[in-house]
Amino acid sequence: MKKIFVILTFASILYACGGGESKSESKTEEAVEATTEGSEGNVNPDYDPKRGEGKFTAETVKIGATIDAAMVTDGEKIQSVKCSACHKLTDEKLVGPGWAGVTARRNPEWIMNFITNPDPMIDKDPVVQASLELCLVRMPNQSLTDDDARHLLEFMRKNDGVK
Amino acid sequence: MKKNIIILSSVIGLAMLSVVGCKPKNTSNATSADAAQKVYVAPGKYDEIYNFVSGGFSGQMSVYGIPSGRLLRVIPVFSQDPEKGWGYSEETKPMMNTSHGFTPWDDLHHVQLSKTNGEADGRWVFGNANNTPRVARIDLSTFRTQEIIELPNSGGNHSSPFITENTEYVVAGTRFSVPMDDANGDVPINTYKENFKGTLSFISVGKEDGKMDIAFQIECPGVNFDLSRAGKGVSHGWFFFSCYNTEQANTLLEVNASQKDKDFVMAVNWKKAEEYMKAGKGKKQAVRYAHNTYSEKTHTATSELKTEVLVLSAKELKDICYFIPCPKSPHGCDVSPTGEFIVASGKLAAVIPVFSFDKIQKAIAAKSYDGEFDGIPVIKYESALQGEVKKPGLGPLHTEFDDNGNAYTSMFVSSEVVKWSLKDLKVLDRVPTYYSIGHLCVVGGDTKKPYGKYLIAYNKITKDRYLPTGPELSQSAQLFDISGDKMKLLLDFPTIGEPHYAQACLASLIKDKSVKMFKIEENSHPYVAKGEKETKVVREGKKVHVYMTAIRSHLSPDNIEGIKMGDEVYFHVTNLEQDWDVPHGFAIKGASNAELLIMPGETQTLKWIPTKVGISPMYCTDFCSALHQEMQGYVRVSPASSKVPISFSLGAK
Numbered sequence: 071m072k073k074i075f076v077i078l079t080f081a082s083i084l085y086a087c088g089g090g091e092s093k094s095e096s097k098t099e100e101a102v103e104a105t106t107e108g109s110e111g112n113v114n115p116d117y118d119p120k121r122g123e124g125k126f127t128a129e130t131v132k133i134g135a136t137i138d139a140a141m142v143t144d145g146e147k148i149q150s151v152k153c154s155a156c157h158k159l160t161d162e163k164l165v166g167p168g169w170a171g172v173t174a175r176r177n178p179e180w181i182m183n184f185i186t187n188p189d190p191m192i193d194k195d196p197v198v199q200a201s202l203e204l205c206l207v208r209m210p211n212q213s214l215t216d217d218d219a220r221h222l223l224e225f226m227r228k229n230d231g232v233k
Numbered sequence: 234m235k236k237n238i239i240i241l242s243s244v245i246g247l248a249m250l251s252v253v254g255c256k257p258k259n260t261s262n263a264t265s266a267d268a269a270q271k272v273y274v275a276p277g278k279y280d281e282i283y284n285f286v287s288g289g290f291s292g293q294m295s296v297y298g299i300p301s302g303r304l305l306r307v308i309p310v311f312s313q314d315p316e317k318g319w320g321y322s323e324e325t326k327p328m329m330n331t332s333h334g335f336t337p338w339d340d341l342h343h344v345q346l347s348k349t350n351g352e353a354d355g356r357w358v359f360g361n362a363n364n365t366p367r368v369a370r371i372d373l374s375t376f377r378t379q380e381i382i383e384l385p386n387s388g389g390n391h392s393s394p395f396i397t398e399n400t401e402y403v404v405a406g407t408r409f410s411v412p413m414d415d416a417n418g419d420v421p422i423n424t425y426k427e428n429f430k431g432t433l434s435f436i437s438v439g440k441e442d443g444k445m446d447i448a449f450q451i452e453c454p455g456v457n458f459d460l461s462r463a464g465k466g467v468s469h470g471w472f473f474f475s476c477y478n479t480e481q482a483n484t485l486l487e488v489n490a491s492q493k494d495k496d497f498v499m500a501v502n503w504k505k506a507e508e509y510m511k512a513g514k515g516k517k518q519a520v521r522y523a524h525n526t527y528s529e530k531t532h533t534a535t536s537e538l539k540t541e542v543l544v545l546s547a548k549e550l551k552d553i554c555y556f557i558p559c560p561k562s563p564h565g566c567d568v569s570p571t572g573e574f575i576v577a578s579g580k581l582a583a584v585i586p587v588f589s590f591d592k593i594q595k596a597i598a599a600k601s602y603d604g605e606f607d608g609i610p611v612i613k614y615e616s617a618l619q620g621e622v623k624k625p626g627l628g629p630l631h632t633e634f635d636d637n638g639n640a641y642t643s644m645f646v647s648s649e650v651v652k653w654s655l656k657d658l659k660v661l662d663r664v665p666t667y668y669s670i671g672h673l674c675v676v677g678g679d680t681k682k683p684y685g686k687y688l689i690a691y692n693k694i695t696k697d698r699y700l701p702t703g704p705e706l707s708q709s710a711q712l713f714d715i716s717g718d719k720m721k722l723l724l725d726f727p728t729i730g731e732p733h734y735a736q737a738c739l740a741s742l743i744k745d746k747s748v749k750m751f752k753i754e755e756n757s758h759p760y761v762a763k764g765e766k767e768t769k770v771v772r773e774g775k776k777v778h779v780y781m782t783a784i785r786s787h788l789s790p791d792n793i794e795g796i797k798m799g800d801e802v803y804f805h806v807t808n809l810e811q812d813w814d815v816p817h818g819f820a821i822k823g824a825s826n827a828e829l830l831i832m833p834g835e836t837q838t839l840k841w842i843p844t845k846v847g848i849s850p851m852y853c854t855d856f857c858s859a860l861h862q863e864m865q866g867y868v869r870v871s872p873a874s875s876k877v878p879i880s881f882s883l884g885a886k
Binding site: 163165202203207 | 487488580581583627628646
């Protein structure tokens with residue numbers, strides 16, 4: 071098992087923008103409260119905040135007990151081309167939130183849905199909307215394939231210390 | 234954590250969902266049933282309003298009719314434009330001159346109509362060059378750029394070309410602070426705090442002729458100056474600038490210039506600065522900048538390099554500049570019609586602060602300060618504040634006003650226009666835009682007497698609004714009816730470049746002054762041919778001057794011989810027509826530079842260096858009559874050693 075880099079701890083994920091997010095819960099709540107009056111339609115009965123919106127479900131995303139090194143290698147490549155300009159691997163916010171801890175807080179299918187289908191989720195997901203108030207930049211659709219998304223997820227898991 | 238075996242997620246063959254981004258929630262935006270009627274301008278009828286729209290990175294300015302959204306003209310300003318020959322003909326090339334040499338493409342962000350008593354007077358429209366800092370003045374009788382002045386001590390002329398209520402000054406605040414031009418600029422970039430300065434330029438405008446001159450500059454602390462507006466009415470004599478990067482960062486501003494909770498609005502007492510200038514308190518500084526003017530008599534531009542500018546120090550002359558804290562990274566900095574209120578829109582802020590001019594004056598009198606920033610007093614936020622517009626939306630950018638005491642603020646992040654009352658700062662209405670609005674424009678919306686009626690949103694993202702045209706899409710503007718309580722979307726219309734700011738005024742201010750042609754008897758171009766009798770071909774060493782005329786439907790002369798390889802041939806083509814809408818064009822095979830477009834009564838010059846021995850056809854490129862296709866001729870090019878004499882003719886048997 072490669073223990074390449076000593077990885078950098080847990081914390082927030084794509085959706086929460088602040089720095090170290092141990093306090094992210096309450097911050098998020100507040101921010102959601104503060105969401106503009108204009109964004110009526112926050113209540114989306116059809117929207118599942120645990121799964122997000124997109125093609126992935128808990129059933130279709132299979133997660134192993136250990137890291138798949140090949141996936142991680144590919145995921146890291148994708149990360150460096152399509153993600154790293156805005157997201158650090160630590161808990162520090164750059165344009166968007168740092169990645170540390172993301173896999174601990176969000177379900178795998180949520181992550182894969184969000185990174186492949188960001189726009190509808192930015193409009194519907196309360197946590198993402200709260201994050202937008204902090205970051206003010208909508209995460210762009212980076213045209214990831216299903217495999218890309220899965221490999222990125224694996225890289226995130228590695229980043230979060232899964233062996 | 235699920236601890237199962239890793240298996241690739243089964244690839245479901247669904248295509249990626251649509252890439253449509255930034256869609257506001259209420260996309261079910263039915264335009265009102267009578268929208269079509271409201272924007273319909275019958276064939277042959279005129280629009281009610283002229284809309285002057287920045288062409289963004291195209292460097293030009295476009296003119297639309299409102300409410301139809303019809304494109305009437307693209308006025309070439311800071312970029313070459315082959316459609317008009319702008320920057321290609323020998324006469325217009327000097328308009329592109331800067332202290333860096335020929336600069337054929339810039340980035341025009343903001344437009345300002347000239348004003349008298351705080352209202353549009355329909356004489357000129359100004360535009361800024363954002364990249365190589367310049368200000369242009371366009372004459373609204375010809376819709377042509379008449380003058381361009383470069384700005385020394387400046388980098389990124391963004392907070393420009395905003396003007397005072399009687400067009401006393403056009404202002405230009407530097408976006409990038411940079412070392413002053415007379416200082417050694419060869420310094421490490423991370424010495425920003427020590428070496429980089431911001432300047433505000435006050436360009437005086439001749440009352441009658443509109444001629445621009447840099448009256449003075451104010452040297453300020455190094456920050457980014459973003460937008461600005463002149464005071465009016467009660468606040469006439471003052472100018473307000475939004476500032477960001479008060480962190481004074483020199484890298485990754487996206488993050489590093491967004492650290493502080495508050496940046497600043499800078500209030501500038503320009504009347505006071507003017508007094509100091511007259512009292513000799515400024516320092517003359519050695520600089521270099523170009524000043525280009527176009528004459529409609531010689532039909533020729535001249536470019537002059539100037540070498541001195543007068544600089545006033547905000548730090549030394551204590552009572553010119555004041556900072557007012559303003560929540561995060563303010564962009565718009567807009568003054569209400571009466572001049573009482575300054576609306577600052579922090580693009581990263583959750584509120585829109587509204588400052589009171591009266592309170593600012595009282596705070597200055599009472600020295601209600603919160604210390605200093607780089608030698609400039611910082612007025613206490615609360616002391617200057619009239620109130621805050623609460624929960625307006627996300628990413629407030631820019632505000633204009635109507636004739637009923639309402640303000641309209643564009644919200645970039647939440648992609649909407651928010652209407653609120655100046656009286657109690659309460660939000661009254663909101664309407665989504667498609668997508669991600671930047672600036673907006675209410676007809677007369679920055680004047681003392683807004684006309685209201687229409688609001689135009691200039692959007693940053695187009696996405697799916699029109700038929701797709703590959704990766705690059707048309708730009709998107711949207712017209713709203715604001716005459717009622719609720720804003721109503723009437724029309725989408727595409728624009729050129731990327732529209733930043735735009736202004737609109739009643740067409741009646743301008744349309745009857747439109748020049749139809751240039752009088753041939755007033756043409757004082759040095760190479761004019763006033764009539765075919767004056768046409769000739771003159772050799773001066775390697776240079777050959779062709780005095781040519783164009784009239785429906787022939788060129789004179791149309792047969793030219795005696796041109797040799799190695800010659801530089803100048804076709805000075807005078808359009809002899811004296812009626813409206815009869816331009817002629819001129820092109821010759823192998824011209825590596827350009828073609829010409831010549832208005833009636835005008836002379837324009839094409840420089841042509843032949844590259845091949847043989848016969849080169851030439852012709853008129855602008856359809857002019859039933860015999861347009863006959864409007865053609867030949868030039869014979871001989872070897873350099875040839876003895877063929879210069880000869881020229883028209884209709885020779």
